[in-house]
Amino acid sequence: MTPLEILAAAVTGAPAPRIPVFCNLLDQGARELGLSQRDYYARGERVAEGQLRMMRRYGYDNVWSLFYVGKEAELLGCREILFNDTGTPNVADFVIRDWDDIPRLEIPPDITAHPAWAETATCLDILRREVGATHPICAYVTASTTLPVLLMGMEKWLELLLSGPAGLRDELLAKCAELTRQELAAYRAAGANVLVYSTPFGSTRFVGHKRFQTFSMPWMKRDLEGVPRAGLVYYCGMTDFNDVIPQVMDELGITVHYLGPGADLAQAKAMIGGRGLTCGVLDDIQLIHWTPRETREQVRRMCQTGMPGGHFLFGTGVMPMAIPEANIRAMLDAAFEFGRYEGPP
Amino acid sequence: MPHVDLPAIIQAYNDAVFDTDKDQAFQIVDAALAQGLCPEDVVFKVVIPAVEDMMSRITQDPDANLAQHFMTAQIAAEVTEKMLPLFRAPPERIGRAVIGTASGDLHSLGKRIVMGCLKSLMVDVTDLGVNVPAERFVDEAVRLDARVIAISAMMVHTATGEQGSLRVRQLLRERGLEERIRIVVGGAPYRYDPELYRQVGADAWAPDGVSAGKVIADLVRGRPPTP
Known part of the structure; x- marks a missing residue:
């Protein structure tokens, strides 16, 4: 079976020889090509090449079309990204510097015609051509409730959200929701078949239950109006969200859940069961210091907890560049070894 | 001097902070001052204990969240800044x-x-x-x-x-x-x-x-x- 078929089997519960094994070695692509991050991320063909090389070197199942999260801010006018050759790029130029900028913020009528989309399109075109028939191609789309963080910083966004004028907040969110919907459609049309809907404010660890119901859920529904749910993945940016999984499944219709590394995997699996896919996520920051033996044991435990009954995927979180290669190999070797199904799941 | 119900003030203030309701927290502080609570007591008997209360709630309450962390600090800082000029003597800094x-x-x-x-x-x-x-x-x-x-x-x-x-x-x-x-x-x-x-x-x-x-x-x- 191809990795794409193995993923489909995991979602539906059909027989498969093993679980899907996902990994995200994003910034490592620059190192692989011997380029600075600034140069690497400047061209879509370089990102595609980096992703293909990382996938082929380590043998995991997926590729990413994600450059860096701040790329979405570039679609709305961000002009400066702080690159660092040892880690993840940061947004260094906030499009919204004060609340007066919100009414002036314009969402491009067609993001695929925007210059900031061009390299993403190039990357996706190559990935689709090279592995689109056999491998999952992942895209990353930020929810409307989180996008303002990239546009104005977390501090200013929390000020507006928690104690600012509701009308202005909703005006900003309506614009962000428009971008989110456009991105989801554009990525799907360009060949991405796994759409990671990143919604940290969709976790009660960010906003609490009351605000989740009155704020997060209504805006997530708006983000996803008219959006097909196939391939859509609920992800809260390394934060746990077990307590809202049933509601997300029932009200948003998203059945694939990419958990936080600290989540109670058994509990999440029990809630999702055969209705969708539980994506267990290793606490990969600890991979920096674990020994290969410790790494292997952690992966074994995750597989042991998540695999019974099928509908399980092994995944990673942020995969810092400081992780030693030996631990990346130990992790993936263990995921393929312990992720095998000897009989029916 | 009117009666000051300090436990009730503390409870109401803590609840407002926990609900991330800054306006409510300030209304409670204003009402406490009107009742006769001195600015020093607002800071040392209400605001600082509320920060400490939030620390324990954060570790114990499964619903504790980032919004609460943010607003706890915001409200504490703003109330303290508002009270300090009203102190009879400048407070001892640590x-x-x-x-x-x-x-x-x-x-x-x-x-x-x-x-x-x-x-x-x-x-x-x-x-x-x-x-x-x-x-x-x-x-x-x-x-x-x-x-x-x-x-x-x-x-x-x-x-x-x-x-x-x-x-x-x-x-x-x-x-x-x-x-x-x-x-x-x-x-x-x-x-x-x-x-x-x-x-x-x-x-x-x-x-x-x-x-x-x-x-x-x-x-x-x-x-x-x-x-």
């Missing part, structure tokens, strides 16, 4: 800390939460901003006679990078300042790996901004931190 985000890191939220808490805890705090070079952390700490350098890092490479806490430790060692100035770190990578603070040369860490205020205040006083 000491000073400098705070900033690590070199290469532009995430300022954690820093702001910590600063809000420190202000209410009577710690003078100087904000060095974001993307702060290690040399500036040390130079400013010396210039301002700060007892603590607080370094916030939200990404692994800024938490563990050679220009962050590791470099600050090296500079303190080279300049013979290790006994005088302590390093406290905080941010997401430390939550995922609670031993990480030792590996980057810090003296202490805290899992959230509200707790960090207490850890820093303890170190400024010269006490071992009690997160």
Whole structure:
């Protein structure tokens, strides 16, 4: 079976020889090509090449079309990204510097015609051509409730959200929701078949239950109006969200859940069961210091907890560049070894 | 003098903070002042205990969340700033800390939460901003006679990078300042790996901004931190 078929089997519960094994070695692509991050991320063909090389070197199942999260801010006018050759790029130029900028913020009528989309399109075109028939191609789309963080910083966004004028907040969110919907459609049309809907404010660890119901859920529904749910993945940016999984499944219709590394995997699996896919996520920051033996044991435990009954995927979180290669190999070797199904799941 | 129902004020204020309702918190403070509670008691008997109450709630309540951390610090800082000019005598300050985000890191939220808490805890705090070079952390700490350098890092490479806490430790060692100035770190990578603070040369860490205020205040006083 191809990795794409193995993923489909995991979602539906059909027989498969093993679980899907996902990994995200994003910034490592620059190192692989011997380029600075600034140069690497400047061209879509370089990102595609980096992703293909990382996938082929380590043998995991997926590729990413994600450059860096701040790329979405570039679609709305961000002009400066702080690159660092040892880690993840940061947004260094906030499009919204004060609340007066919100009414002036314009969402491009067609993001695929925007210059900031061009390299993403190039990357996706190559990935689709090279592995689109056999491998999952992942895209990353930020929810409307989180996008303002990239546009104005977390501090200013929390000020507006928690104690600012509701009308202005909703005006900003309506614009962000428009971008989110456009991105989801554009990525799907360009060949991405796994759409990671990143919604940290969709976790009660960010906003609490009351605000989740009155704020997060209504805006997530708006983000996803008219959006097909196939391939859509609920992800809260390394934060746990077990307590809202049933509601997300029932009200948003998203059945694939990419958990936080600290989540109670058994509990999440029990809630999702055969209705969708539980994506267990290793606490990969600890991979920096674990020994290969410790790494292997952690992966074994995750597989042991998540695999019974099928509908399980092994995944990673942020995969810092400081992780030693030996631990990346130990992790993936263990995921393929312990992720095998000897009989029916 | 009208009767002051301090337990009821504390309960109402704590509930407002827990509900992240800043307007309500200020209404309660105004009503308390109108009842006759003095500004000193507002800060020392209501605001500071509320910060400490939030620290314990954060660790015990499964619904504790980032919005509460943020608003706890905001409300505490704003109420304290409003009350201080009304004090009969300037309050005794505990000491000073400098705070900033690590070199290469532009995430300022954690820093702001910590600063809000420190202000209410009577710690003078100087904000060095974001993307702060290690040399500036040390130079400013010396210039301002700060007892603590607080370094916030939200990404692994800024938490563990050679220009962050590791470099600050090296500079303190080279300049013979290790006994005088302590390093406290905080941010997401430390939550995922609670031993990480030792590996980057810090003296202490805290899992959230509200707790960090207490850890820093303890170190400024010269006490071992009690997160």
